[in-house]
Amino acid sequence: MILARAEQVTRRYGDVLALDGVDLAVHAGELVGLLGPNGAGKSTLVNLLVGLRRPTAGRVRLFDGDPRDPASRRQLGVTPQETGLPGTLRVGEVVDFVAAHYSDPVPKAELLDRFGLTDQVRRQTGGLSGGQRRRLAVALAFLGRPRLVVLDEPTTGLDVEARHTLWEQIRTFHAEGGTVLLSSHYLEEVEALAQRVVVLGRGRVLADDTVGAVRDIVGVRRVSLVADTLPPLPGVVNTAHADGRTHLLTTDADQLVRDLVAAGVAFRDLEVRPTSLEEAFLAITADDRPAAVPEVTR
Ligand SMILES: Nc1ncnc2c1ncn2[C@@H]1O[C@H](COP(=O)(O)OP(=O)(O)OP(=O)(O)O)[C@@H](O)[C@H]1O
Numbered sequence: 001m002i003l004a005r006a007e008q009v010t011r012r013y014g015d016v017l018a019l020d021g022v023d024l025a026v027h028a029g030e031l032v033g034l035l036g037p038n039g040a041g042k043s044t045l046v047n048l049l050v051g052l053r054r055p056t057a058g059r060v061r062l063f064d065g066d067p068r069d070p071a072s073r074r075q076l077g078v079t080p081q082e083t084g085l086p087g088t089l090r091v092g093e094v095v096d097f098v099a100a101h102y103s104d105p106v107p108k109a110e111l112l113d114r115f116g117l118t119d120q121v122r123r124q125t126g127g128l129s130g131g132q133r134r135r136l137a138v139a140l141a142f143l144g145r146p147r148l149v150v151l152d153e154p155t156t157g158l159d160v161e162a163r164h165t166l167w168e169q170i171r172t173f174h175a176e177g178g179t180v181l182l183s184s185h186y187l188e189e190v191e192a193l194a195q196r197v198v199v200l201g202r203g204r205v206l207a208d209d210t211v212g213a214v215r216d217i218v219g220v221r222r223v224s225l226v227a228d229t230l231p232p233l234p235g236v237v238n239t240a241h242a243d244g245r246t247h248l249l250t251t252d253a254d255q256l257v258r259d260l261v262a263a264g265v266a267f268r269d270l271e272v273r274p275t276s277l278e279e280a281f282l283a284i285t286a287d288d289r290p291a292a293v294p295e296v297t298r
Pocket residue numbers: 013016017018036037038039040041042043044045081185
């Protein structure tokens with residue numbers, strides 16, 4: 001059963017094409033990671049799926065209804081990227097207020113305990129640390145015993161311990177049958193939680209596959225050198241020239257170096273280094289060659 005779906009969704013903000021023909025289906029029981037660099041379109045996609053925005057073109061469905069219809073959101077829990085908690089309300093009061101919207105909310109003490117906020121129950125939210133506020137915002141997504149939880153970069157700004165506490169809660173929810181869609185910059189986070197990962201870059205789905213398959217794309221290395229000319233080289237996913245150097249992105253740097261030597265290329269100043277996730281995706285998407293990642297796109 002599909003709980004949330006985007007079909008050929010496009011979203012523009014003026015001249016900015018934030019999403020460009022995106023298809024995504026989240027099935028019941030899945031824990032899906034949505035991964036991508038800054039500006040990839042993750043928040044836009046999340047906001048469309050939860051009814052906070054409308055697509056420019058295409059169709060979005062939530063529990064088989066229009067996400068903008070409150071009835072479709074009854075079984076949904078959301079933590080958007082930015083949450084405005086009323087600063088003068090105490091933590092316990094915020095939980096009570098949100099709980100009043102549900103017929104069978106998680107008891108307040110249990111929720112606060114699970115998210116490590118018991119000691120803060122009487123604190124005004126304006127006096128919480130950024131990390132505590134974030135934890136409360138995420139806790140509220142679970143309060144109504146939702147079937148689907150959508151979390152937009154839930155652990156940004158959290159320290160390691162708080163991040164792990166939150167991961168534990170997400171895992172428990174999923175193990176008990178809940179469905180999760182979570183966006184993140186962090187490959188580590190997606191690896192720790194998700195089986196399936198959807199990679200967005202420049203508004204498009206670059207990959208939709210298992211975490212292992214996508215890790216292979218991220219395992220791209222940058223081989224950089226100075227050479228007058230280069231022959232065609234197998235396994236190079238992107239070539240760029242800057243400051244008199246040629247930068248080659250490849251998933252197998254050892255083989256690339258062997259190929260350079262075998263081809264008799266007169267190169268110098270060779271450097272091999274890992275690329276960050278962000279660099280890898282930016283580079284792979286830089287020249288708009290969808291063929292760069294065909295083997296992991298289903
Ligand atoms: N309200 C808006 N008005 C204009 N442009 C916007 C708006 N919201 C997003 N954009 C643009 O749309 C593109 C996608 O943004 P979006 O926030 O969805 O990306 P993201 O992957 O969530 O990024 P980040 O990881 O930085 O949060 C970006 O170019 C962004 O500048």
